Amino acid sequence: MKILVTVKRIPDPDESLKFAGNAIDTSSSKWVANAFDEYAVETALRMAEHIGNKDRLAEVIVCSVCPKDKRQHVTQFLAMGADRGVIVDADETAMDSQTVAKLVAEVFRREGCDLLVSGKLSQDSEGNEVAQRAAGLLDLPQASFAATLRWDRGANALTVGREVDDGVETKTIPLPAVVSVDLRIVLPHSVKNGATADDHKYSDGARLASLRGITMAKRKKVDVHTPAALGVTPSSHVAVAGVTAPEKRAAGQIVDSAQTLVNKLITEAKVL
Amino acid sequence: MFDPTYTEEQQALVDTARKFAAETIIPVAGEYDERAEHPQEVFEKAWALGLMNVEVPEAYGGLGLSTLEGCLISEQLAYGCAGIATSIMCNHLGCLPLMIAGTEAQKEKFLGWVTRELVFASYCCSEPEAGSDVAGMRTKLDKDGDGWRLNGQKRWITNGGYANFYTGFATIDPSLRHKGITGFVIERDRPGVSVGKKENKLGQRASNTVDVIFEDVHLTDEDLLGRPGQGFPIAMETFDKSRPMIAACAAGLIGRALDECVQYAKERKTFGVPIASHQAIQFMIAEMAMAYEVTKLLYSKAAWEVDHEVKRTSTSAIAKAMGADLAMKVTTDAVQVFGGYGYTKEYPVEKLMRDAKLLQIYEGTSQIQRMVIAKNILVRG
Ligand SMILES: Cc1cc2nc3c(=O)[nH]c(=O)nc-3n(C[C@H](O)[C@H](O)[C@H](O)COP(=O)(O)OP(=O)(O)OC[C@H]3O[C@@H](n4cnc5c(N)ncnc54)[C@H](O)[C@@H]3O)c2cc1C
Numbered sequence: 128m129k130i131l132v133t134v135k136r137i138p139d140p141d142e143s144l145k146f147a148g149n150a151i152d153t154s155s156s157k158w159v160a161n162a163f164d165e166y167a168v169e170t171a172l173r174m175a176e177h178i179g180n181k182d183r184l185a186e187v188i189v190c191s192v193c194p195k196d197k198r199q200h201v202t203q204f205l206a207m208g209a210d211r212g213v214i215v216d217a218d219e220t221a222m223d224s225q226t227v228a229k230l231v232a233e234v235f236r237r238e239g240c241d242l243l244v245s246g247k248l249s250q251d252s253e254g255n256e257v258a259q260r261a262a263g264l265l266d267l268p269q270a271s272f273a274a275t276l277r278w279d280r281g282a283n284a285l286t287v288g289r290e291v292d293d294g295v296e297t298k299t300i301p302l303p304a305v306v307s308v309d310l311r312i313v314l315p316h317s318v319k320n321g322a323t324a325d326d327h328k329y330s331d332g333a334r335l336a337s338l339r340g341i342t343m344a345k346r347k348k349v350d351v352h353t354p355a356a357l358g359v360t361p362s363s364h365v366a367v368a369g370v371t372a373p374e375k376r377a378a379g380q381i382v383d384s385a386q387t388l389v390n391k392l393i394t395e396a397k398v399l
Numbered sequence: 400m401f402d403p404t405y406t407e408e409q410q411a412l413v414d415t416a417r418k419f420a421a422e423t424i425i426p427v428a429g430e431y432d433e434r435a436e437h438p439q440e441v442f443e444k445a446w447a448l449g450l451m452n453v454e455v456p457e458a459y460g461g462l463g464l465s466t467l468e469g470c471l472i473s474e475q476l477a478y479g480c481a482g483i484a485t486s487i488m489c490n491h492l493g494c495l496p497l498m499i500a501g502t503e504a505q506k507e508k509f510l511g512w513v514t515r516e517l518v519f520a521s522y523c524c525s526e527p528e529a530g531s532d533v534a535g536m537r538t539k540l541d542k543d544g545d546g547w548r549l550n551g552q553k554r555w556i557t558n559g560g561y562a563n564f565y566t567g568f569a570t571i572d573p574s575l576r577h578k579g580i581t582g583f584v585i586e587r588d589r590p591g592v593s594v595g596k597k598e599n600k601l602g603q604r605a606s607n608t609v610d611v612i613f614e615d616v617h618l619t620d621e622d623l624l625g626r627p628g629q630g631f632p633i634a635m636e637t638f639d640k641s642r643p644m645i646a647a648c649a650a651g652l653i654g655r656a657l658d659e660c661v662q663y664a665k666e667r668k669t670f671g672v673p674i675a676s677h678q679a680i681q682f683m684i685a686e687m688a689m690a691y692e693v694t695k696l697l698y699s700k701a702a703w704e705v706d707h708e709v710k711r712t713s714t715s716a717i718a719k720a721m722g723a724d725l726a727m728k729v730t731t732d733a734v735q736v737f738g739g740y741g742y743t744k745e746y747p748v749e750k751l752m753r754d755a756k757l758l759q760i761y762e763g764t765s766q767i768q769r770m771v772i773a774k775n776i777l778v779r780g
Contacts, residue, residue, distance in 0.1 A: 336415050
């Protein structure tokens with residue numbers, strides 16, 4: 128079993144936005160790993176590990192489209208426990224989701240993977256597209272927004288609890304497949320791999336990189352490809368027309384009684 | 400050359416330690432402090448993440464991190480709770496005499512042990528009548544046939560009640576003063592080893608501090624660290640190498656005090672404005688930031704000197720004394736910034752102040768550090 132996990136670097140979402148003309152200025156941004164990708168790697172690791180045993184049930188490969196010298200997020204996930212990495216050396220900020228999905232699909236094919244796990248979205252553009260597009264390109268079954276996941280190794284299938292608008296939909300898909308994960312996949316009992324005891328309680332959230340993991344990360348193998356070598360020509364079906372900040376909210380007023388409020392809603396806001 | 404920048408990998412180590420402090424230490428620190436209880440669950444998690452014994456060489460199953468890296472990690476742990484940090488760092492203190500003077504067999508046995516499972520090591524130097532005056536120790540090592548007999552009482556032994564083994568010092572003849580000091584390492588379950596009273600402390604209460612008593616404990620030559628009478632330099636080298644860690648702990652406390660004060664000063668209003676608008680508060684906060692920078696730079700330099708085997712005694716002492724004194728000042732000011740609330744256990748700053756005080760006492764008091772610094776200037780030139 129080979130699990131490919133997509134991981135992305137994003138400008139630190141805790142920093143305040145800066146603009147340069149018609150675009151977001153990331154020149155001084157601190158780049159961090161996308162949080163949903165942490166959940167994706169955690170999911171893959173929970174599937175791969177047989178707690179209480181030394182054997183691994185899967186190889187976990189993290190894959191990122193990024194400039195090859197801006198790979199701190201990849202190293203971070205190797206430190207967390209992924210077995211090796213694949214980098215597609217390119218400026219991903221200039222690419223649309225379709226191009227990224229094509230690159231990911233090609234890596235998936237060449238590696239002969241059985242499962243693609245992605246975060247449901249990246250916190251910068253919140254596109255929520257790569258997993259679904261990759262599934263289409265690979266012609267594989269998919270389950271997006273996974274909140275729970277059970278791996279039935281006998282049947283070579285995954286049963287996924289998907290968080291949808293009106294509740295949780297449970298669906299079983301055969302492998303190979305594509306899964307995108309949501310926040311609750313990292314709750315202590317969300318992932319079961321059929322080998323680790325079903326009642327095993329994982330710690331809440333994505334695990335911290337252990338110090339040994341951190342010191343070993345640099346020694347793990349990372350292959351670097353170019354889009355050209357993968358036979359993918361960047362397309363741009365989507366172009367950015369412009370970026371503007373939302374308008375600042377005008378200062379509110381504090382009123383002294385419900386009566387004044389109603390009067391103001393009638394006379395000033397004219398909404399009643 | 401000393402270069403005060405940190406690598407990506409060092410940042411990653413700091414990141415894990417910081418998140419561990421935030422998620423695992425800070426939520427429980429107050430309770431363990433109040434109950435003066437050894438937080439075993441925290442140590443289990445810290446050990447599993449690799450946050451303990453970080454400097455044990457790879458040959459013995461450790462990570463072989465540098466002293467600088469050990470310090471960066473200690474700072475983050477102390478940000479969470481200085482008492483818990485002290486108990487985590489104590490394993491390093493307990494292992495240092497082994498790393499400095501242990502035989503291959505001793506290193507394999509004890510250093511291999513701390514990396515294989517969660518065990519505690521204590522460092523037994525101080526005694527009821529001999530703290531600052533290390534050479535005045537009375538714990539006695541007498542020749543006994545082929546081996547030795549150990550008798551005496553050690554005091555203020557961090558983690559002593561939970562230790563699986565002790566490194567320590569005794570004298571073969573008190574009249575020889577420092578020339579009689581001899582190092583040893585023994586397991587806790589040796590007949591004649593017992594644990595005495597537990598101290599009820601002002602601060603760092605989650606850290607266990609007890610008396611350790613040796614009554615006719617039988618030792619062989621294999622239990623000695625270095626040669627008889629040559630233990631004093633081992634004790635001094637241990638302090639040289641552990642003091643940067645105390646300074647790192649000071650930086651953690653200062654950083655925590657600063658963060659708590661910045662947050663509170665923006666929220667708390669007096670005379671219609673946040674107290675952060677009052678210049679008197681701003682100055683205290685500015686001085687906290689100054690103290691943080693100074694302490695961080697000093698411990699980094701002291702640790703760098705340990706890592707690069709340059710003459711380090713003076714810088715270690717300067718970093719430890721400066722860091723401890725600044726931590727005491729800053730945490731006292733932090734209580735001031737919080738006013739009446741700062742004096743209560745509802746807010747974390749009173750604990751910072753209580754915890755900081757110990758930094759001026761253990762591993763050589765602030766006065767002893769000044770003696771060391773002055774001696775380096777005046778005597779050795
Ligand atoms: C919580 C805690 C944990 C500890 N953990 C350990 C441990 O794990 N292992 C261990 O071996 N020890 C440990 N210690 C002991 C610690 O190192 C000693 O307390 C310290 O060295 C001071 O010794 P003392 O308490 O005997 O004070 P004293 O030496 O009696 O000093 C009393 C005062 O006199 C001052 N003074 C002493 N001599 C001079 C001088 N020549 N000139 C000027 N001033 C002087 C001191 O600075 C101090 O202010 C711990 C102590 C505490 C409180």
